[in-house]
Amino acid sequence: MSLRYIECLPLKDACQELGLGRTSFYNYHKKGLAAVVSILWAEYQRRRTQEQETSSESLAEEEAVRIARSAQRQPVSLGDLLQSIRSLVMELAQAQGLILNIDAPPILPMGYGDPALLRQAILNMLTEGFKCTKGESLTLEVRLEGEETIWRLKGLEPAKVAEALEQAPGLAISRKLLHVYGGKLYSEKLSSKETVLVATIPAIKPKTVLLIDDDPKALELYKRYLPSQEYDLQIAQSAQEAWTLLAKRRPDVIVLDVLMPQEDGWDILQRLKTFPETKAIPVIVCSVLQQPRLALMLGASIVLQKPILQEDLERAIRHVLAQEDSPAGRHLTAPVDTSSPYSGLSDDSNAP
Numbered sequence: 001m002s003l004r005y006i007e008c009l010p011l012k013d014a015c016q017e018l019g020l021g022r023t024s025f026y027n028y029h030k031k032g033l034a035a036v037v038s039i040l041w042a043e044y045q046r047r048r049t050q051e052q053e054t055s056s057e058s059l060a061e062e063e064a065v066r067i068a069r070s071a072q073r074q075p076v077s078l079g080d081l082l083q084s085i086r087s088l089v090m091e092l093a094q095a096q097g098l099i100l101n102i103d104a105p106p107i108l109p110m111g112y113g114d115p116a117l118l119r120q121a122i123l124n125m126l127t128e129g130f131k132c133t134k135g136e137s138l139t140l141e142v143r144l145e146g147e148e149t150i151w152r153l154k155g156l157e158p159a160k161v162a163e164a165l166e167q168a169p170g171l172a173i174s175r176k177l178l179h180v181y182g183g184k185l186y187s188e189k190l191s192s193k194e195t196v197l198v199a200t201i202p203a204i205k206p207k208t209v210l211l212i213d214d215d216p217k218a219l220e221l222y223k224r225y226l227p228s229q230e231y232d233l234q235i236a237q238s239a240q241e242a243w244t245l246l247a248k249r250r251p252d253v254i255v256l257d258v259l260m261p262q263e264d265g266w267d268i269l270q271r272l273k274t275f276p277e278t279k280a281i282p283v284i285v286c287s288v289l290q291q292p293r294l295a296l297m298l299g300a301s302i303v304l305q306k307p308i309l310q311e312d313l314e315r316a317i318r319h320v321l322a323q324e325d326s327p328a329g330r331h332l333t334a335p336v337d338t339s340s341p342y343s344g345l346s347d348d349s350n351a352p
Contacts, residue, residue: 068181253281
């Protein structure tokens with residue numbers, strides 16, 4: 001009340017009431033005003049920095065999403081991805097006095113996306129997770145569950161995990177990157193005392209490639225060229241074997257030789273393009289013969305001349321599988337309807 005009373009007094013009366021001279025009064029007034037300005041300026045700077053950080057984080061997330069969407073997608077060996085991550089983070093964990101254990105099966109499936117960006121998403125999860133430890137030991141557990149690989153980081157403090165998911169920029173970027181590739185990032189409560197960070201990366205099924213060639217050496221070469229993690233290879237050394245396999249399962253792509261005894265590659269190609277069930281399957285003709293026009297006219301997608309280089313064969317297969325108008329872009333596994341005329345292809349008949 002006394003302060004309010006003094007505030008209402010004229011300057012001369014206020015100085016008399018406070019026992020101050022005019023000069024002392026102005027000095028105290030100046031110091032008080034400077035203190036108020038200092039407090040207000042500090043609050044302004046704090047809010048401005050916070051807004052800039054928020055804006056910067058938002059821009060970083062948007063840039064990460066833009067790069068992920070524009071990057072060329074490709075099959076990614078998740079086993080190789082894990083090994084790359086292991087080599088990068090082990091020293092970091094040791095430098096922070098942590099022990100990182102990795103629990104994963106010897107063989108992991110293939111993923112699909114940009115390998116560098118998928119690696120960055122997991123690296124972000126690990127480096128942010130290192131800040132949430134409740135002890136000195138962490139475990140990265142990788143499992144294939146259904147059609148996803150699940151990456152669980154264990155040994156974390158639940159409260160710190162919750163805070164990190166809300167505030168850590170690295171986790172926000174990881175969540176955005178994984179979302180682009182069909183994955184997720186979240187926390188999972190295993191018990192009242194244990195919460196884990198979880199990242200998921202969809203696994204892709206190997207594409208089925210039917211190799212039709214009577215030359216065992218050529219088939220062995222194809223096996224070396226086409227990695228088993230990416231391709232499920234089916235082998236047919238005769239037309240009859242090919243029709244038997246086709247009656248059970250439609251492949252994503254067929255690699256066909258022309259020079260074969262009895263029913264040669266030209267007959268096989270004609271019959272493949274005659275029946276609705278096999279008409280849309282892309283066929284890559286691989287032969288020593290130089291008759292690409294004939295092969296293309298009969299329905300082949302690509303013609304390669306033997307001897308074939310690995311990069312040419314892989315490029316051809318990926319090209320035909322990437323065609324948007326081809327059912328091979330979707331993993332076709334349904335067997336052929338045996339009630340259709342196509343069922344006759346699995347026997348010894350020479351139906352057209």
